[in-house]
Amino acid sequence: MSNIKSLNKWANAHTYLSLDLVRIALGVFLFAKGVSFISDTEYLENLLSSIDKIGGGMFLIHYIVPAHMIGGIMIVFGLLTRWAIIAQLPILIGAVIINFMGQMNIQNLLLALFTLAICLFFVFYGSGKNSADYYFKMEK
Structure with a gap:
């Protein structure tokens, strides 16, 4: 717990508007990706077909879309940002793995790696x- 507090103190001392804009852009991107997956579930099923041998395909579909949409909104507002991003990490790691197990798409691989690095x-x-986390912390 003290590590998180020290990280928060360091981050608040070194806060820049550009980093907040990157965080907001990340949240908007994840939300838009969730919307695109929910509007084209066949595309998501095709992506997950390379790991379909493992099982749990429907579970993955029902985890990926809400995690991207709800997590994206939370990241935009800066509400429980770390928890929202931790929920994204398995999805992004899976996106990188899918590119190696299935058909290699370099654009999707680079996008997944870039998003994973930002997360x-x-x-x-x-x-x-400039976030809801900071605002609620200061309200105490």
Whole structure:
């Protein structure tokens, strides 16, 4: 717990508007990806077909879409940002693995790796000063 508090203190001391805009863009991107998956479930099923041997395909579909949509909204507002991003990490790691198990699509691989890197940054950085987390912390 003290590690998280020290990370929050460091992040709040080094908060820049550009990092908040990156966090908001990440949340909008994840929300839009969730909307695209829910509007074209056949595309999502085709993506998951390479790991269909493992099982749990319907569980994955019902986890990916809400995690992207709800997590994206939470990341945009900076509400429980670390928890929302931690929920995204298995999906993003799976997106990278799918590219190696199925048909390699370099554009999807780069997009998944870039999004994963940004998410890992915000797991450590947190939501910053311009967020709901910071606002609620200051209300105490």
